[in-house]
Amino acid sequence: MSIKFGLLALLERGAMYGYQLRAAFEESTGGTWPLNIGQVYTTLTRLERDGQVRSLPESDAGQRPYEITEAGRAELAMWFATPISRTDRPRDELAIKLALALTTPGVDVRAVVQTQRAATMRTLQEYTRLKAKSDASTDLPWRLVLDAMLFQAEAEMRWLDHCEASLVRHRPAPATTRPESAPATTQPAPAPSEEEARQR
């Protein structure tokens, strides 16, 4: 998503100037998306150029508030009505990493899966701690952001479990087996994986 829609949504509440917008943006994303004031002003300038916001006269303190226009409102309504597409998100590096781990000789895929699992679990624990600290009555927007991150991390855990189960089913031998074509004599013996080392 772009900052643009965030600012339009905030201006829908009423006219605001740059610093107010930045504070409101950070508040509504629970500080997960820090903005610098330059990004706010660049975006406002672009929105004004496209006729989606209008600048109002400066206040005595020298602050220039902006208000949303009808065109801006239509753009915002369109954004809320359109689902986010998976293709808008960056490629999943983790999926690619696991696929490569599976086909790269000498890589213990289960150890790769487990390393990721522990890291994702840590993330889940931290989000949960933040959620436990938040107040259900006052922090609902922040909780929704946290829930989104929690569910994503949970989905990743499930996917990792699924990957591991598939590995067990399809490759019962230790994951250090090499492809037939690799001339064993020219390859050094594989170092024990972390997992094997732990089991000793």
Added chain:
Amino acid sequence: MNVLELRDVHRTHGTGDTAVHALRGLSLQVRPGELIAVMGPSGSGKSTLLNLAGGLDRPTRGEVRVEGRVLAELSHRGLAEARRRGIGYVFQAFNLLPSLTAVENVALPLELDGVSVRKARREALRSLADLELTHLADRFPDQMSGGQQQRVAIARALVGPRRLVLADEPTGALDSETGEAVLRLLRTRVDAGAAGVLVTHEARHAAWADRVIFLRDGVVVDSSGPLAQPEQLLAVPGAGA
């Protein structure tokens, strides 16, 4: 002192070629105020661990200590007493007695232990109040939702002097909001000084624990404690335009 300690615990079922090694040298310490989650695929040893911790099973080798006492060294009677006074269980099925009200269910373990009915009721009410469940005290199980029953089961698991709670998939049949409420409660109780071991296959539930240990084939393959710098999670990569 650790409330629960497992020292190099092995549990083997059967002998020779058909032997199944459910646990192979597991060590674990749980302190007061600490909640440990145990995750792992089916057959990884999760339930065996819980059964050993609760004195329902004995290790083939190694030691299980609850509040400093080695369970295997206790007499049959001593073990029963340790289980009754020291350890609380929460199961997937709530296991409340249908003919007793919530407060009677919570008071039951104390009454079985010889505490007077009046005193047991007072303690049970206190346990329910700690968990903000006073309004459910006089309801029978069939007058409560699954989530409410499970919260009452947690109150029962930790009534009186018991400081160790063992939970086996306690959120199994509950929807995600209710499951979360149950875990929030377990967390609160542990924060107040109990020690807890939670077996679950739900990562989101395990995340309520201070430490998550991953079992596979009877050994701990990994564990996950708190991050040194939690704020790093909130730096969203690529946050910008």
